[in-house]
Amino acid sequence: MDDNLNFDTLAVRSGTLRSEFNEHSEALYLTSSFCFGSAAEAAERFKNSETGYTYARFTNPTVTMFQDRLAALEGGEACMATASGMAAIMSVVMSALQQGDHIVSSQSIFGSTLGMFSQIFSKFGITTTFVDPTDLDAWKNAVRPETKMFFLETPSNPLTEVADITAVSKIAKEAGALFVVDNCFCSPALQQPLKLGADVVMHSATKFLDGQGRVLGGALVGSKQFIMEKVFPFVRSAGPTLSAFNAWVLLKGMETLSLRVEKQSANALEIARWLEAHPSVKRVYYPGLASHPQHELAMRQQKAGGAIVSFEVKGDTPEEQRANAWRVIDNTRVCSITGNLGDTRTTITHPATTTHGRISPEARAAAGITEGLIRLAVGLEDPQDVRGDLARGLGQ
Numbered sequence: 587m588d589d590n591l592n593f594d595t596l597a598v599r600s601g602t603l604r605s606e607f608n609e610h611s612e613a614l615y616l617t618s619s620f621c622f623g624s625a626a627e628a629a630e631r632f633k634n635s636e637t638g639y640t641y642a643r644f645t646n647p648t649v650t651m652f653q654d655r656l657a658a659l660e661g662g663e664a665c666m667a668t669a670s671g672m673a674a675i676m677s678v679v680m681s682a683l684q685q686g687d688h689i690v691s692s693q694s695i696f697g698s699t700l701g702m703f704s705q706i707f708s709k710f711g712i713t714t715t716f717v718d719p720t721d722l723d724a725w726k727n728a729v730r731p732e733t734k735m736f737f738l739e740t741p742s743n744p745l746t747e748v749a750d751i752t753a754v755s756k757i758a759k760e761a762g763a764l765f766v767v768d769n770c771f772c773s774p775a776l777q778q779p780l781k782l783g784a785d786v787v788m789h790s791a792t793k794f795l796d797g798q799g800r801v802l803g804g805a806l807v808g809s810k811q812f813i814m815e816k817v818f819p820f821v822r823s824a825g826p827t828l829s830a831f832n833a834w835v836l837l838k839g840m841e842t843l844s845l846r847v848e849k850q851s852a853n854a855l856e857i858a859r860w861l862e863a864h865p866s867v868k869r870v871y872y873p874g875l876a877s878h879p880q881h882e883l884a885m886r887q888q889k890a891g892g893a894i895v896s897f898e899v900k901g902d903t904p905e906e907q908r909a910n911a912w913r914v915i916d917n918t919r920v921c922s923i924t925g926n927l928g929d930t931r932t933t934i935t936h937p938a939t940t941t942h943g944r945i946s947p948e949a950r951a952a953a954g955i956t957e958g959l960i961r962l963a964v965g966l967e968d969p970q971d972v973r974g975d976l977a978r979g980l981g982q
């Protein structure tokens with residue numbers, strides 16, 4: 587499709603492949619394999635497995651449409667879809683690295699990503715040094731001769747720390763390391779890391795790309811060379827493949843991506859401002875607030891603050907903080923108490939006892955995840971109703 591089209595047009599128009607029937611909406615190809623006219627054609631297709639359709643572990647037209655649309659939205663040359671965000675993490679590391687290689691990663695990353703780096707890849711001789719994502723010297727000082735990958739998630743979960751993608755990309759380049767950015771929290775509607783110097787964008791499509799909490803999915807976007815020569819052979823053989831059905835759901839989700847994410851950001855900003863003025867709230871973490879430590883960077887790097895707002899309720903002891911946080915959560919009637927995010931429905935969680943419950947209390951404290959912390963992933967309800975929902979447990 588025409589490269590000069592704008593984001594919202596690409597979101598609804600790019601990647602469409604029409605069959606002989608010229609259907610208007612994207613077709614869902616539920617088939618595990620594809621037929622050939624002759625033995626010679628089959629042989630040819632298997633030889634050039636990147637170009638034709640053979641078997642759905644690595645090629646399916648509905649998945650191709652999803653890949654082409656996400657590549658267009660991220661401004662990348664190529665995309666490889668995976669079954670989940672974690673399958674994308676596994677695929678990028680298994681494709682790009684080998685025994686003895688070293689990763690420098692932000693310490694503020696998704697819990698399962700942290701687990702993969704510290705417990706799974708280490709078993710295969712790939713080690714990781716974790717750094718404060720906002721400390722550029724820490725990134726520099728962690729580089730070793732065997733460093734082959736930089737990994738960053740911005741804004742971070744749940745404290746919404748914002749790291750400078752362009753500045754980190756320069757350090758990665760000097761180190762000769764592949765720079766991977768998890769763009770799950772912003773989605774390409776708010777932030778396009780490839781344009782800021784990242785080599786690869788990783789997604790959990792489960793979150794904002796679907797946007798309605800229905801299916802799991804993941805993806806890697808980057809240069810054609812990296813995706814086709816490194817990632818494709820891994821996914822083809824190992825099979826962490828996105829299903830055609832999920833790709834079809836995600837294609838529909840992406841059509842409303844910027845509408846949703848921009849409105850969710852506006853709602854989040856309104857709720858964050860209200861929380862900041864509430865006497866029972868100790869601190870609010872939201873990149874769209876002037877009080878956020880990286881507010882200016884966030885406003886330069888992102889189109890809006892995003893949908894995630896975290897806040898800490900007051901309390902004299904950790905026990906009292908937990909009781910106060912749980913009271914807020916338990917008094918909601920509109921918000922869903924669930925770990926997912928990026929949904930049209932506002933979700934509310936207590937990170938210290940859920941998403942970050944399995945790490946040691948010391949590590950949790952070092953990461954700033956206190957007993958009073960609550961994470962909100964703001965949806966599309968009227969923000970006044972979400973405020974009312976929180977007000978009940980916060981008291982007046």
Ligand SMILES: *Cc1c(COP(=O)(O)O)cnc(C)c1O
Nearest residue numbers: 670671672696768770790792803
């Ligand atoms: C959810 C999430 C992942 C993992 O994605 P799944 O689709 O659940 O496997 C990775 N990174 C971030 C930032 C996430 O929020």
